[in-house]
Amino acid sequence: MVNPQLDELRLYTKELVTDSVEILKEYLSFPTISAQGTAIPETVEYVVKMVHDAGGEAQVLDNLGGNPVVYASFEAGEKGDDTKTLLFYNHYDVQPPDPLDEWNSEPFSPVIKDGVLFARGVADNKGDLVARLTAIKVLQKAGGGLPCNIKFLIEGEEEIGSPSLAPYLREYKELFKADACIWEFGGKDAEERINMVAGIKGMAYLELSCKGADIDMHSSVGAYVDNAAWRLVQALATMKNQENEILVEGFYEGIIPPTEEEKQAVQALPFDEEAVSKLYGLKRPLITAVKGQDPREAMVFHPTMTICGLVSGYTGDGTKTVLPKNAKAKIDCRLVPGQDPDHILECIKKHLQKHGFHDIEATLVNGQKAYRSNYKHPFVKHVIDTANEVYPAGTVLAPNSAGTGPMFEFGAQLQLPIVSTGVGWIQSKAHAPNESIRLEDFEQGIVHMAYMLSGFASALKETHESIEA
Amino acid sequence: MVNPQLDELRLYTKELVTDSVEILKEYLSFPTISAQGTAIPETVEYVVKMVHDAGGEAQVLDNLGGNPVVYASFEAGEKGDDTKTLLFYNHYDVQPPDPLDEWNSEPFSPVIKDGVLFARGVADNKGDLVARLTAIKVLQKAGGGLPCNIKFLIEGEEEIGSPSLAPYLREYKELFKADACIWEFGGKDAEERINMVAGIKGMAYLELSCKGADIDMHSSVGAYVDNAAWRLVQALATMKNQENEILVEGFYEGIIPPTEEEKQAVQALPFDEEAVSKLYGLKRPLITAVKGQDPREAMVFHPTMTICGLVSGYTGDGTKTVLPKNAKAKIDCRLVPGQDPDHILECIKKHLQKHGFHDIEATLVNGQKAYRSNYKHPFVKHVIDTANEVYPAGTVLAPNSAGTGPMFEFGAQLQLPIVSTGVGWIQSKAHAPNESIRLEDFEQGIVHMAYMLSGFASALKETHESIEA
Numbered sequence: 001m002v003n004p005q006l007d008e009l010r011l012y013t014k015e016l017v018t019d020s021v022e023i024l025k026e027y028l029s030f031p032t033i034s035a036q037g038t039a040i041p042e043t044v045e046y047v048v049k050m051v052h053d054a055g056g057e058a059q060v061l062d063n064l065g066g067n068p069v070v071y072a073s074f075e076a077g078e079k080g081d082d083t084k085t086l087l088f089y090n091h092y093d094v095q096p097p098d099p100l101d102e103w104n105s106e107p108f109s110p111v112i113k114d115g116v117l118f119a120r121g122v123a124d125n126k127g128d129l130v131a132r133l134t135a136i137k138v139l140q141k142a143g144g145g146l147p148c149n150i151k152f153l154i155e156g157e158e159e160i161g162s163p164s165l166a167p168y169l170r171e172y173k174e175l176f177k178a179d180a181c182i183w184e185f186g187g188k189d190a191e192e193r194i195n196m197v198a199g200i201k202g203m204a205y206l207e208l209s210c211k212g213a214d215i216d217m218h219s220s221v222g223a224y225v226d227n228a229a230w231r232l233v234q235a236l237a238t239m240k241n242q243e244n245e246i247l248v249e250g251f252y253e254g255i256i257p258p259t260e261e262e263k264q265a266v267q268a269l270p271f272d273e274e275a276v277s278k279l280y281g282l283k284r285p286l287i288t289a290v291k292g293q294d295p296r297e298a299m300v301f302h303p304t305m306t307i308c309g310l311v312s313g314y315t316g317d318g319t320k321t322v323l324p325k326n327a328k329a330k331i332d333c334r335l336v337p338g339q340d341p342d343h344i345l346e347c348i349k350k351h352l353q354k355h356g357f358h359d360i361e362a363t364l365v366n367g368q369k370a371y372r373s374n375y376k377h378p379f380v381k382h383v384i385d386t387a388n389e390v391y392p393a394g395t396v397l398a399p400n401s402a403g404t405g406p407m408f409e410f411g412a413q414l415q416l417p418i419v420s421t422g423v424g425w426i427q428s429k430a431h432a433p434n435e436s437i438r439l440e441d442f443e444q445g446i447v448h449m450a451y452m453l454s455g456f457a458s459a460l461k462e463t464h465e466s467i468e469a
Numbered sequence: 470m471v472n473p474q475l476d477e478l479r480l481y482t483k484e485l486v487t488d489s490v491e492i493l494k495e496y497l498s499f500p501t502i503s504a505q506g507t508a509i510p511e512t513v514e515y516v517v518k519m520v521h522d523a524g525g526e527a528q529v530l531d532n533l534g535g536n537p538v539v540y541a542s543f544e545a546g547e548k549g550d551d552t553k554t555l556l557f558y559n560h561y562d563v564q565p566p567d568p569l570d571e572w573n574s575e576p577f578s579p580v581i582k583d584g585v586l587f588a589r590g591v592a593d594n595k596g597d598l599v600a601r602l603t604a605i606k607v608l609q610k611a612g613g614g615l616p617c618n619i620k621f622l623i624e625g626e627e628e629i630g631s632p633s634l635a636p637y638l639r640e641y642k643e644l645f646k647a648d649a650c651i652w653e654f655g656g657k658d659a660e661e662r663i664n665m666v667a668g669i670k671g672m673a674y675l676e677l678s679c680k681g682a683d684i685d686m687h688s689s690v691g692a693y694v695d696n697a698a699w700r701l702v703q704a705l706a707t708m709k710n711q712e713n714e715i716l717v718e719g720f721y722e723g724i725i726p727p728t729e730e731e732k733q734a735v736q737a738l739p740f741d742e743e744a745v746s747k748l749y750g751l752k753r754p755l756i757t758a759v760k761g762q763d764p765r766e767a768m769v770f771h772p773t774m775t776i777c778g779l780v781s782g783y784t785g786d787g788t789k790t791v792l793p794k795n796a797k798a799k800i801d802c803r804l805v806p807g808q809d810p811d812h813i814l815e816c817i818k819k820h821l822q823k824h825g826f827h828d829i830e831a832t833l834v835n836g837q838k839a840y841r842s843n844y845k846h847p848f849v850k851h852v853i854d855t856a857n858e859v860y861p862a863g864t865v866l867a868p869n870s871a872g873t874g875p876m877f878e879f880g881a882q883l884q885l886p887i888v889s890t891g892v893g894w895i896q897s898k899a900h901a902p903n904e905s906i907r908l909e910d911f912e913q914g915i916v917h918m919a920y921m922l923s924g925f926a927s928a929l930k931e932t933h934e935s936i937e938a
Contacts, residue, residue: 035787096789099685160787201689205788214750216568218900219801220670220871222775224755224764229776230709237706240699242825281683283828286693295693306691307698308791311784313777314799318504318629319674319834320565321801321873322777322900330783332688332790356711359752365788402689431687431791
C-alpha cells in the first residue's frame, strides 16, 4: 500500500541516519557503567548536547541523589497538537562489559562489521535514545514542527535497579506528566517480527553472604573447621531443587493469576526452542520451574530465582589450598504482578533460619515490582498499527516482558499506558559480550518512531479510556 | 643443664643471624608463585648463590620439565663421618598472595615489626631453607668441618602439588640417596612447643566444572534456561551433607586404620579449641565429619573434602543481571594412608553420573598419596632429643600432619625416615595474608639444625632399623 507520508519519513531518515550512527558511536564510547560509577558526568553532558542538537530543552535533575536524571522536552509545532504529550523512557547507563576476553572488539570502541554495530550498551539502551532523537529531527525536517509535545526521562541507574528513580518521579511528577509512554527497549525476533511488551517483570536482587572466619585458612584445617563455601552451597541447595522448583515458603504467595486474554496473548507469542538453544549454545534442554510448562508462559507469568554470581576463596588459575573465610552469591528473582520484593526477602530470611543457616545473611540489593498495562488501550493499538506498516514481518505484543525495569513507578505516579519497542535484534546479546544492533533495524526504528509520533495525538483522541495498573 | 657444645653453636648463630635475615629478606623479595609461573629463573639463581655462599655445590636439574629442582651437597669434614648423609627437603615456590587487600604490607617486600618478619613464603618455606643453610655456616665456624654429608632437594612446584618431583626423584635416586630426611616445615604451637610430624596427608585436588551455554545470558531467561551455577550447587550439595559427612560412595574405601600407638600419640597432641577459634576468628564451633570426633583425630586420621574456590557469573561490586554460562569449584580432599587420588576421582565421577550430573566434569589437578614414617626410628628420637634441649617448652610429635607434601614419593624412592620441623609459629598464617615468622624462632631453628647435625651420624649408628612405608 502506498503511503506518501511514510515514504517521506523514510527519505528524511535515510538522509540523517549516517550522521546519527556517528553520534551513536560517540555516545557508546563513554563507559557509563553504573555498577562501577564510571563516566557519569561526561555521559550526562553528552546526552544534554544530543537533546540540544535535536532542538529540545534539557534539564539535569540531581538534587535527590544518585546519578542525575535528564529531563528533555520538545514542544508541538504550529501544526501540531499541544494538548497531547508522549513520554520516552531511556537510560544512559550500561552493564559492566565483563567477561572482557570474550569480546571480539573493545566494548567501548564501537565497530561496524557487515552492517552490525558492536558496543556495550548499543542495544540496551543507547541505540534507542539516539534513534528516538533522530526521529524528532526527521519530523522537523518534514516541516510544520512536531506533531505533539515530546518528553524524555533519561536516567542513569537502570542497570543497578533504578534506586533513585522513584523519588525523582514523585518530586517531578508534573514535569513528566504525559498521555502515554514508550519504554526503553525492544527488537526483532528470529523471524524478524518486532517484539513489543505492555508490561514488565519485577525483581528482587539479593546477596547471600556467609562469613565463616576472619581470615582465609590453610585448607588442611578442613578436618575440623567449618567452611563458608560449603555452608552457602548447602543453603542454596535448599532453596531450589534439581527440577528448578523454588522451595522457599511464601515465595509464590499473592501472585495475580493472568487473565484468559493475557494467556491467549502469550500463546500467540513466537518461541522457537531450537533457535533459543542454538543462540546461546545451550548444553541442556530448556527447563521450567513447573514441569512441562510452556516456556512462553514461564517467561511472562512465572517468577524466577537465578544465581547471577558465586564467589568464594581462590578463583585464579592453578591451585590454592585455602579454606575460604567467606562465600557470596548474587541471586536475581524476577517477580510477577502481586509479588513484593520486600516480602521475598523476608521469605528467604525465614527459610534460612528454618533450615539452620543462621550464619547466612540475605540482603535486598534491588527491589522492583512488576507491572502490566492494559494492552488494549488505543495508544497500544496505535503503536502496533504503525509498526505493522513500517516492519514488513509484522509485530508481536506480550502482556509483559521477561525483563525488568522501573515501570511500576511510572504507572503508579503517572497513570499512563506504556509500550516498549526498540532497535534490537535476536542477536543483540544485552548484558553479554559482543552486544550489537543492526544498522537497518536502527534506521527502521527511527522511521517507526517518527511515523508513530505523527499520528499519536489523533489516535489518542479516539478514546479517553484509562489504563489499569 | 650446661652443654658447652650447644652454647658454642648458640654463640656462632648469634653472630651470623643478622646477615642471614638480610639474605632471607632478599630471597623473599622474589615473587616465586608457581601457580602463576612467576620469577622462577631468578629465584633458582638466588638459591644456587645461597648454596655456594654456604660452601656447597649446587646442580640445577631441569631436563625432565617443570620448574627446576636444585640439588645441593656439602661434604663431611675431616672430623666428620662421611658414611652418613642427611637430606633436607625444601621448596623455593610460594602460594599466590591474594587477597592482596588484607595484607598489612606488600607480600614481596619483607618487613620486620616487633621481631616478626612478614612476607609471602617466609614460613612456607623460604625461612626454613635459609635457617638450614645458616646452620651449615655455624657448623663450619665451629671448626673441623661438617659432621656428616648434607644434601638438599629444593624444588619449585610444591605449592602446585609437585607434579614433576616424582620423575626427578626416580631419575636422580642415587644423587639424593641419604640416611634420613628433614622435611620442609614446622613450628611452634600456642604453648611454644615445637610441633613435628613423621608423616603427611595426601591430596586429591579437583576441579568441578559445569558448562551450561556458550555465552553468558541476560538473567531474565532464567524462566526456561537451566543455570550452570545452580547445577554445580546442587551437585556439590549431594557430595557432602550439612553435618560435613562426605557422601561420595567409595571415598572412605581402603583407609588403613591407625595403630593403637598412633592413636595414643594423637591423644598426646596439644589442641586448644578456643585458641584455634580465636586465631582464625571462627564464627561457628569446630565440626568434624564424624560426629563428636576428637578434632586431633580428625586432623591426623580423617580425610577431608574442602571447597577452596567457587566462581560463576558476576563477582564484582553491585549487581549484574546475568545467567552465567559456566560455574567452577576447586575441591581439595586431604587423604590418609590407603587412599588413592585416582580412585577418589573415579568415585566422584561415578557419584556425579549416579545423581544425574552428566554435565559436570571432574578433573584431578593434583594427586598425592599420604605417608607415615615409623616415628619410633632412632633418627626421629634424635631429632626430638636435640629439640628438647634447644626449645625450652619442649616438643610434640604427630604420626602425620594435616597438611600435604610429596613425602610419599621420597619414602617410596629413597626408603628413609622423615621428620618435619621448622621455624614457624602459631601465627605463621601459611597460605594466608600476613604470613610471618618470629626472628627468635628463626634463630632457635638454626641452633637446632646445627645441633641435630652435629650428633646425627652417631645417633644413626645405634641401629639400622629401617622405616616402614
